[in-house]
């Protein structure tokens with residue numbers, strides 16, 4: 001793959017559920033190796049529908065999705081998912097270590113390699129000593145760190161996150177945002193995040209992709225030229241941050257108004 005070839009390429013994708021109306025139409029999106037891309041848009045526009053399509057969790061109606069040179073037509077091996085609801089994604093009867101090991105069982109790894117990956121992933125998310133605990137012994141933020149560690153141990157090419165920090169308090173949310181950027185900076189991981197939180201999108205992303213329309217497609221992609229090492233206080237105080245959040249907010253407001261206008 002050349003440097004300018006996207007790792008994830010979405011081409012002319014449309015999606016309808018059964019015989020229902022199109023939810024997504026003519027959607028095109030490129031995500032490059034090592035980028036963090038945030039998807040934003042009005043409630044109900046089709047963000048989760050797009051993520052599920054990327055993750056091969058349901059068939060698309062038309063178009064193609066490539067990861068590298070492979071077409072997505074089922075859950076791709078090179079992709080890991082982190083959802084909002086960590087309490088349902090972790091298995092409470094398994095220790096943290098066993099939760100992280102669970103998705104690795106198909107990879108035919110040696111016991112040593114599994115142990116090594118679990119230790120590295122728990123260290124990366126700041127929980128090096130939590131392996132023998134059960135999820136219910138951990139705070140919500142710690143459980144979401146475990147869910148992220150489980151995804152990392154799998155060593156995915158792309159990490160897909162759907163509203164990953166919506167269920168934790170504001171301080172924990174900031175910590176998890178910083179963890180997400182650290183993972184990208186440390187491991188060069190490619191990350192796609194759906195979020196409702198516009199400030200979060202601007203803080204996290206290298207590019208913010210705004211979805212709009214009914215059916216939905218990409219209405220704008222904004223580069224976020226803030227520095228690579230971001231700080232929750234200093235970065236959010238930058239004038240460029242404020243300008244970008246205003247621009248995204250305005251785009252979403254306009255898209256929401258257009259979605260809710262009665263059909264003539």
Ligand SMILES: Nc1ncnc2c1ncn2[C@@H]1O[C@H](COP(=O)(O)OP(=O)(O)OP(=O)(O)O)[C@@H](O)[C@H]1O
Pocket residue numbers: 017020023041042043044045046047048049050196
């Ligand atoms: N399994 C399904 N069957 C039929 N329609 C669905 C299904 N899942 C979602 N939809 C419809 O697709 C549209 C987009 O939903 P989706 O959840 O993708 O939007 P969203 O942008 O993620 O919303 P939100 O921001 O509120 O989470 C909605 O009209 C929804 O009712």
